[in-house]
Amino acid sequence: MEPINSRNGDADQVLVEGNSHVRKVLLNRPKQLNALSFQMISSLLELFLACEEDCNVKLIVLKGKGRAFSAGGDVAAVVHDIRKGNWKLGATFFQKEFILNYLMATYSKPQVSILNGIVMGGGAGASIHGRFRVATENSVFAMPETALGLFPDVGASYFLSRLPGFFGEYVGLTGSRLDGAEMLACGLATHFVPSVKLSLLEETLCKINSRDPAIVAANIDKFSELPTLKEKSAYHRLDIINKCFSRRTIEEIIIALERESVSTDNWISSIIKSLKTASPTSLKISLRSIREGRLQGVGQCLIREYRMVCNVMRGKLSKDFSEGCRAILLDKDKNPKWEPSKLELVSDDMVDRYFLKVDDEGWEDLKLPTRSNLPVHAISKL
């Protein structure tokens, strides 16, 4: 495979190969579980823009090297910038990442993401917005942001809110992990292909010379299987999830869960535990974001999330993001000291402020590229 841009030192973080009509893109930072660096995001953005122009290219296949598709955005680098007092560098990172997410969500050609491993946070943003998401028995999906003092970003308020019932709230608030079968069941994945068949699948995909989603789907269908959900899968508990996670506030969600767990249900107590260890501010802004996202288009979702992430990074409202990264990623003591420390201390007014424009000179709302004359199938993918 060829490095996408040979001028840069660590340019081999994204490798491209393929033929005249199919681009195969490999995320190549396996030691960091393919965490998306600024460099990788820039390369992907350039590549997607170029492929859209190039009328020979019909299809993009995206996959990760090693045991992860991508474990997320390179948050450690962002936190490093924030700690040095330069949150605006972080803003540039998210700006570029969200524009990439938007491009994928409105892409006129099919993107097939092969999710044979970890798909979290930014990794989900780089795949779920695309037309086809192929899960395997190795897939592990999660949006773990609330434990880090962040919130599900990268357009997650769009795709999580469109999952059946209130499963999206469950996934986004608790950070619970999903396997490949669950991803397929809830719609995060469009196909399930056993990993042994992946090389054959790729070979077949490379022979496709059409951008018709129906033709691509038919080709993936040849390898896909219907996996059975594990007996203990949360997806079997959708009725409880709907009953509890449809509640108006985080507090009411927790009360509803506690009411359910009378029979000391392990699954429910683990959910309650993850809600109680997550950042209270993160939980509240995440819930608000998913609820708004349910009613908005993907562009509006990304613009809102960009406001939110800038307010989070700036640290004027709360420093939970820095604290969460310290406790989970840097010091690894797993004991973040959230501030405010309790749900009841996070008022609606405080939540509101995360959704306002950042009052800082030179700051602007996210400007998304104009995407005109798109086929309908380019817009609605979930």
Next chain:
Amino acid sequence: MASSAPNSADRVTFRTQVLARHLHDPARTPPTPLEPSPCLNYSPPELSEKSDFDIREMRRLMDGHHVADRDWLFGLMTQSNLFCPRERGGRVFLSPDYNQSMEQQREMTMRRIEYLLERGVFQGWLTAKGPEAELRKLAFQEVMGIFDHALAIKLGVHFFLWGGAIQFFGTKHHHEKWLRDTENYVVKGCFAMTELGHGSNVRGIETVATYDSSTGEFVINTPCESAQKYWIGGAANHATHTIVFSQLNIHGNNQGVHAFIAQIRDANGNVCPNIRVADCGHKIGLNGVDNGRIWFDNVRIPRENLLNSVADVSPDGQYLSAIKNPDQRFAAFMAPLTSGRVTIAASAIYTSKVSLAIALRYSLSRRAFAITPNGPEVLLLDYPSHQRRLLPLLAKTYAMSFAGNYLKMIYVRRTPESNKTLHVVSSAFKATLTWHNMHTLQECREACGGQGFKTENRVGPLKGEYDVQSTFEGDNNVLMQQVSKALLAEYIAAKKKNRPFRGLGLEHMNKSCPVIPSRLTSSTLRSIQFQTDIFCLRERDLLSRFAAEVSQHQAQGQNKEYAFILSYQLAEDLGKAFSERAIFQTFVDAEATLSSGSLKNVLGLLRSMYALISLEEDASFLRYGYLSPDNAAAVRKEVATLCSELRPHALALVSSFGIPDAFLAPIAYNWIEANSWSSVQH
């Protein structure tokens, strides 16, 4: 043949050229290639329309309260198939299936209520206290009305009328017995006030409740056919209990209208003995509500079922009331019914918002006719005439949205002292806002052309669904007469006792009469000062004219009531003058809370549009000379200018209504794809 071919080809060429010259001047227009023009493409208005104010901030201002809670409820509806999600043009739209039979629609309404009940939407609707809880309830009521009027009305009857009657007319033991069960739908309530023979005139109802001291029971009876209870929402199918309004007869004395609780069905839905129920039948809208009729055949209810906050009957049959005057007693009974007018006014405006958002979005993507040969067709909203049809309605909707918010605030903060204001303002706004809504719906339906005639595009069916607003919970014309009557009473009291006007916004009457400049410039026309002055001038002049005409009729020997009835023309003008001035004031007050910036600028345009379109539409200004003909012409010209200045903000202004895409309609988005052949095959 071979030799003639070139000749005939030449002849064809020649003829073509001649014909072409007839059609085009070859010197001026280049020849057009004979190829089919490309198909129309849908272009989302977001790509071309740019406005500079923050939509999120505008929405907060318009919705006024509980924005996140509204979104939660919108989201609850989108996540359930009960709300009939349908895919059109790559988007999902929700609206009731009006193709269902009346019976099916009623069952769907009930199932939707059960779903929302399970999700905790009604938590605290009757058991929580205070303005915060009350405002949230109003916000939810508005959101449900955006989906379906029948859903909102069915809930309104149960919570606001049945539940409200128990809250306000009942006392502690009624509250303890009924409120929680009502909130959880253990009982389903309805509200039997109107009769076949008596609607707005509640004091004339004929149902009788007679006290039987030997058993300690009231006996409720429907003495004649005109006394049958009519239009009772919930009575035809679902309600288990009702509030019955009837004349209270104690030892042969009529103590006036009182409210009682009676059971009409058992828990299994069987109609109780001595109760007869019939359906009101199919209606021109609101078929998701089971309106019914009830006859009471000497139904016996325990003495405790009298809602006794205003008056009580002792076990031995003594009538006890703190309010001796029967007029005041009746007024005390009616005061709590204001909640209905408040919710109706607010929901009327949200419906106007839905229809304007649909019609304006369509007008920003639909083109018709080119103004140059072979030029592109013109976007509907780029026609000044189309702007003139829709943008003044948009400005009025903004103004009345602020008025609705004001009404809600005085309602949730009501005190015994504010009851009069609340009664007058709620009457005026209920009538004005619901009339405005019907007018807006008709204009929007026409502005969407044939597409407006399709049920899936929502605007059309809303006309039928919301039509009832102009007559229920107080007939609009009767309400407006009450407004004029109340203003007259203020006027007489102030003149008689020679004291200044206080309340109802009439303080301007204490000042000297405003003077309108003889030549109105554009900047004067747009000033708050001028706009305030001219609204006040009209109101004060019409009020004194009205008072003079009534007293003139009285001087000619007519009684007060009849004098009032004879002065109906001025009464109507005055009611309108009061409403428009009061609505305008709420706009000015909302604007004053903002710091200067793009948001305030666009609101300034809307406020001026509201003021000037009101001047243009009401003949009073010319009839009574508040505006000279020249000034009236200046107003008209300024309206057109304002249209063109509002045009660039149209999309942002309807986006600020905060109505999610899914609650609008296919023509508001990609209507070409929504109607494509591939969508037929789906």
